[in-house]
Amino acid sequence: MATMMAPRRLVDASRAMLEYGDEALLMGGGTATVLMLKQGMVNVEHLVSLREVVDEEFRAIRVAEGYLHIGAGVPLSDVSTHEVIRRYAPALGAASAVVGNIRVRNMATLGGVIAESDYASDPPAVLVSLDAECVIHNSGETRVAKVEDVQTGFYETSLETGDVIASVRVPLGFSDHHQAYARLTSRTASDRPCTGVALRLAIDGGRVREAAVVVGGVAPAPVRLPDVVQLNGATLSLIEPRMIAERLVRGLRPISDERASSDYRRHLTAVLIARLLTEAKHDARRVVR
Amino acid sequence: MMSDGEARVTGALRFVLDRTYPGMVHAAGVRSSRPHARIVSVDTSQALQYPGVLAVLTGEEAPERSTSGFRFGDSVVDQPVLAWDVTRYAGELVALVVAQRQDQARAAAQAVVVEYEDLPFVVDAFEAVQPDAPVVHEETPDNRCGDWSMTVGDLAEGWRAADRVYEADYYSPPASHVPLEPHVALARWHEGSLTVDTSTQAPWLVASVLSRTFALDIADVRVVSGNVGGAFGSKVDATIEPATAYAARQLGVPVRYELTREEVYYTVGKHAAHVAIRTGVTNDGILCAREVSVIWNSGAYATSTPDAAGSGMIRSLGPYRIPHAELRSVAAYTHSVPSGPFRGAMTSQLTWAYESQLDDIAADLGLSSFEIRRRNVLVDGDIYLDGKPVHDMKYLQMLDEMESAARQFGADAVSRPGAVRGVGIALMIKTTLTPSRSEARVVLQQDGTADVYTSAVEMGQGAVRALRSIAATELDLDPNDVRLESPDTAVTPFDSMSASSRTTFSVGAAIADACAKIRVERSANATAATEAVGVYQSHGGLAALKDPDLGEVTAHWHQGGAVVEVEIDTDTGRPLVTKSHAVCFAGRVVSPEDVRRQIEGCVIFGLGPALYEELVLEDGRVANPNFAGYLIPSSAEIPRTLSTNALEGETAEIHGIAEMNVPVVAPAVGNAVKNAIGHRFTRLPIRAEDIYRVLARPWPAYEEVE
Numbered sequence: 001m002a003t004m005m006a007p008r009r010l011v012d013a014s015r016a017m018l019e020y021g022d023e024a025l026l027m028g029g030g031t032a033t034v035l036m037l038k039q040g041m042v043n044v045e046h047l048v049s050l051r052e053v054v055d056e057e058f059r060a061i062r063v064a065e066g067y068l069h070i071g072a073g074v075p076l077s078d079v080s081t082h083e084v085i086r087r088y089a090p091a092l093g094a095a096s097a098v099v100g101n102i103r104v105r106n107m108a109t110l111g112g113v114i115a116e117s118d119y120a121s122d123p124p125a126v127l128v129s130l131d132a133e134c135v136i137h138n139s140g141e142t143r144v145a146k147v148e149d150v151q152t153g154f155y156e157t158s159l160e161t162g163d164v165i166a167s168v169r170v171p172l173g174f175s176d177h178h179q180a181y182a183r184l185t186s187r188t189a190s191d192r193p194c195t196g197v198a199l200r201l202a203i204d205g206g207r208v209r210e211a212a213v214v215v216g217g218v219a220p221a222p223v224r225l226p227d228v229v230q231l232n233g234a235t236l237s238l239i240e241p242r243m244i245a246e247r248l249v250r251g252l253r254p255i256s257d258e259r260a261s262s263d264y265r266r267h268l269t270a271v272l273i274a275r276l277l278t279e280a281k282h283d284a285r286r287v288v289r
Numbered sequence: 290m291m292s293d294g295e296a297r298v299t300g301a302l303r304f305v306l307d308r309t310y311p312g313m314v315h316a317a318g319v320r321s322s323r324p325h326a327r328i329v330s331v332d333t334s335q336a337l338q339y340p341g342v343l344a345v346l347t348g349e350e351a352p353e354r355s356t357s358g359f360r361f362g363d364s365v366v367d368q369p370v371l372a373w374d375v376t377r378y379a380g381e382l383v384a385l386v387v388a389q390r391q392d393q394a395r396a397a398a399q400a401v402v403v404e405y406e407d408l409p410f411v412v413d414a415f416e417a418v419q420p421d422a423p424v425v426h427e428e429t430p431d432n433r434c435g436d437w438s439m440t441v442g443d444l445a446e447g448w449r450a451a452d453r454v455y456e457a458d459y460y461s462p463p464a465s466h467v468p469l470e471p472h473v474a475l476a477r478w479h480e481g482s483l484t485v486d487t488s489t490q491a492p493w494l495v496a497s498v499l500s501r502t503f504a505l506d507i508a509d510v511r512v513v514s515g516n517v518g519g520a521f522g523s524k525v526d527a528t529i530e531p532a533t534a535y536a537a538r539q540l541g542v543p544v545r546y547e548l549t550r551e552e553v554y555y556t557v558g559k560h561a562a563h564v565a566i567r568t569g570v571t572n573d574g575i576l577c578a579r580e581v582s583v584i585w586n587s588g589a590y591a592t593s594t595p596d597a598a599g600s601g602m603i604r605s606l607g608p609y610r611i612p613h614a615e616l617r618s619v620a621a622y623t624h625s626v627p628s629g630p631f632r633g634a635m636t637s638q639l640t641w642a643y644e645s646q647l648d649d650i651a652a653d654l655g656l657s658s659f660e661i662r663r664r665n666v667l668v669d670g671d672i673y674l675d676g677k678p679v680h681d682m683k684y685l686q687m688l689d690e691m692e693s694a695a696r697q698f699g700a701d702a703v704s705r706p707g708a709v710r711g712v713g714i715a716l717m718i719k720t721t722l723t724p725s726r727s728e729a730r731v732v733l734q735q736d737g738t739a740d741v742y743t744s745a746v747e748m749g750q751g752a753v754r755a756l757r758s759i760a761a762t763e764l765d766l767d768p769n770d771v772r773l774e775s776p777d778t779a780v781t782p783f784d785s786m787s788a789s790s791r792t793t794f795s796v797g798a799a800i801a802d803a804c805a806k807i808r809v810e811r812s813a814n815a816t817a818a819t820e821a822v823g824v825y826q827s828h829g830g831l832a833a834l835k836d837p838d839l840g841e842v843t844a845h846w847h848q849g850g851a852v853v854e855v856e857i858d859t860d861t862g863r864p865l866v867t868k869s870h871a872v873c874f875a876g877r878v879v880s881p882e883d884v885r886r887q888i889e890g891c892v893i894f895g896l897g898p899a900l901y902e903e904l905v906l907e908d909g910r911v912a913n914p915n916f917a918g919y920l921i922p923s924s925a926e927i928p929r930t931l932s933t934n935a936l937e938g939e940t941a942e943i944h945g946i947a948e949m950n951v952p953v954v955a956p957a958v959g960n961a962v963k964n965a966i967g968h969r970f971t972r973l974p975i976r977a978e979d980i981y982r983v984l985a986r987p988w989p990a991y992e993e994v995e
Binding site: 038039040184186187188191192264267268271 | 399549551860861863901905912913915917918920921922923925926976977978981982
């Protein structure tokens with residue numbers, strides 16, 4: 001049975017992790033950690049819980065210096081409902097709202113979701129589509145890394161011993177972009193996503209200036225679809241969503257698991273992209289009117 | 290009178306899981322990782338060093354092995370309390386670690402090292418009955434632990450009368466009951482007598498199994514049940530009680546053993562079944578011959594499967610007038626999780642076959658699903674497979690009601706463009722547990738209140754409210770003035786089990802019998818406290834097929850039907866049951882609100898095996914023993930229209946209603962899917978990806994790209 005400590009400062013959590021090394025596990029809301037412990041997937045001597053951390057940076061949601069800052073300790077239920085997030089990063093709110101159930105969302109934290117790096121998770125694809133970055137503390141030092149550079153594989157991250165994600169920041173420049181997230185489950189609605197698509201479109205005068213499509217749930221980490229540059233310059237009202245969607249997923253080689261085979265996943269991803277693009281067209285029309 | 294629903298969902302209700310014994314210690318299971326292997330050694334040395342650990346018990350060291358055999362079972366005493374020498378399925382209990390605390394026991398259980406030597410295994414029942422299949426039990430070299438057959442009429446004559454013959458195979462995979470409360474047992478010994486508190490539907494059955502396992506007089510075994518947090522058949526047979534009792538005796542202290550969620554999946558599952566069905570029909574759609582061959586997967590141990598396979602045989606003809614039939618029902622041992630009754634036991638697998646095939650026959654003959662059934666369903670006076678006339682048959686009424694419900698489903702818009710819909714129906718017939726016995730002791734107090742002692746188990750089905758209501762009606766009391774004692778074999782009299790939709794019917798009959806006696810006594814002396822024992826007893830069952838003098842094959846026939854609307858997203862293949870109407874025959878409704886909830890619960894429960902649930906075996910091991918891998922319906926899957934009706938009969942006795950609308954869901958959904966997309970699925974569950982592959986409808990844009 002592991003011992004548990006709950007420091008009040010990020011720096012103390014970081015130092016404890018440095019002291020214990022591989023014998024300890026850092027825990028955010030605990031929704032993933034507890035499952036892993038129960039299933040015997042991890043076996044550690046110490047748990048360092050972030051539940052009691054009081055650092056403002058770890059808890060706050062605020063806008064400053066060109067970024068939306070979200071404390072890594074903010075639970076997903078707050079991410080999904082907070083007015084400021086809804087205004088500046090609505091897709092992140094949408095993706096957080098469909099994670100697990102309300103009991104899970106009340107416990108799971110945004111930083112925990114990134115650090116767990118579970119491929120079948122909703123928020124990471126949106127974070128990548130918004131060029132989100134992690135502000136990482138390690139023993140008093142601070143550095144910044146893009147979410148897509150932090151999540152490197154199946155339950156793998158580039159985080160090093162002593163690293164604690166303090167906050168996540170999203171450039172404000174995307175807040176007037178069209179943002180959306182949608183997911184499909186292949187079994188019940190409470191299943192984890194079989195595929196999830198984050199779409200971001202910068203639209204000027206009815207034309208797409210810049211586009212990002214990021215797919216989650218289909219690979220060890222979120223996948224940016226590179227062919228999305230083809231959308232740049234396109235007149236939104238004239239695009240053929242299905243045709244574009246099919247093109248975008250052509251290079252995608254999804255994993256196969258109990259939820260879906262690879263080619264079914266690719267197809268579902270195309271369906272989602274097409275639906276999101278169709279929605280974007282309708283939204284644009286509404287805006288023009 | 291309030292139901293316990295609010296207490297149940299808010300957590301205020303105390304379950305067996307919440308019980309403690311003073312001075313108790315905790316057990317944790319060490320489970321086999323191999324489907325079939327010789328157990329070369331069990332190294333307990335490391336585990337014994339763990340904090341709090343008191344003992345690690347293995348089958349190898351059990352003293353009973355030379356006396357009672359250290360095995361238990363209901364029909365066949367074949368299941369080791371703890372495996373030794375050989376393990377017959379992945380997930381089998383190989384050792385028990387006992388420690389001061391549960392977390393200590395569970396941690397130490399990880400440190401028990403078992404060395405195996407793999408043996409050939411078979412997990413599919415059809416393969417298990419082939420000549421060269423690996424043998425599960427040496428005593429049963431053909432792997433058949435049950436083998437039943439019966440002939441109705443003269444099948445050759447039936448084929449001669451048929452204009453057309455249809456033949457198909459259907460498969461239902463293993464599934465899990467997923468009770469929210471895991472199995473839990475607490476055992477203690479006092480001067481050679483044993484007390485076990487356990488989350489069971491059948492305290493008297495468990496007491497009987499324990500008395501045989503430990504060579505005790507039944508009077509020296511006390512089994513206490515209570516509020517059970519869901520069971521659905523998974524808590525009928527003895528499971529962990531023998532191992533827990535063994536640990537308590539070896540250590541000389543009370544022991545509690547609570548299964549982890551993962552272990553629940555390894556303890557008991559639904560019978561997987563292959564059903565081959567051949568049906569002869571005239572050009573007018575009259576069924577004239579049917580041949581059914583079922584192979585049930587018993588898993589590694591027999592539990593109640595041998596007789597259950599016989600019950601399955603009787604239920605395999607369907608609710609139809611078919612004069613000529615041959616029915617065969619085989620239960621096969623395999624190297625997989627032992628199977629037990631699964632809400633509407635040994636029926637869902639059959640309805641999946643005969644109701645799917647009947648719709649295909651109807652389509653081929655150009656008849657509607659309703660019409661072909663109207664021409665063939667049992668009506669009062671028809672001679673059924675037991676050679677006796679049936680009565681209280683409500684199928685025609687059900688069909689009318691289902692057809693009118695289907696019309697009312699209406700033509701509201703599909704939820705997204707391109708979605709398609711289909712409507713499907715299904716009927717079912719089922720025997721109830723026969724023979725069976727229920728006893729009740731009723732005490733009418735001088736203050737005008739009553740105490741009722743029965744061994745009925747409340748597991749959320751509403752038994753307490755229904756039984757109190759029956760006693761109140763019989764004694765002309767307010768239901769709030771009737772107390773119902775919790776099941777405890779030291780206090781409450783015999784009852785076969787709370788299963789097979791029999792509790793309200795048979796325990797209710799025993800209560801009514803006792804109350805009638807009290808009324809007689811009270812007519813003589815209006816003020817005395819009086820007490821009476823009532824009995825319900827049915828005779829017959831499978832034995833009555835051969836010797837009708839023994840009684841009835843079933844106390845009565847359970848009847849149910851459902852019509853569902855399924856919407857399929859043709860882009861993704863995702864199916865969703867959007868509307869349903871379910872109907873069953875209740876004989877007489879005791880508690881209308883509970884009846885409605887039970888029927889709704891049946892439909893929701895039935896959606897699981899229809900669309901989502903399968904215990905996946907990979908290399909003989911359960912690959913999805915958790916909620917993330919084994920998905921049960923959630924609130925998002927509940928049909929938006931979910932209507933129910935329980936039919937009554939003026940002179941009918943009470944019929945249970947807890948299962949009748951489970952077996953109809955999968956075939957109704959399958960028939961609706963067929964009507965929506967034109968494809969017949971013969972294997973459950975019907976998954977979104979399978980539907981998508983059938984549609985194989987490339988988007989128009991696919992070809993144009995480039």
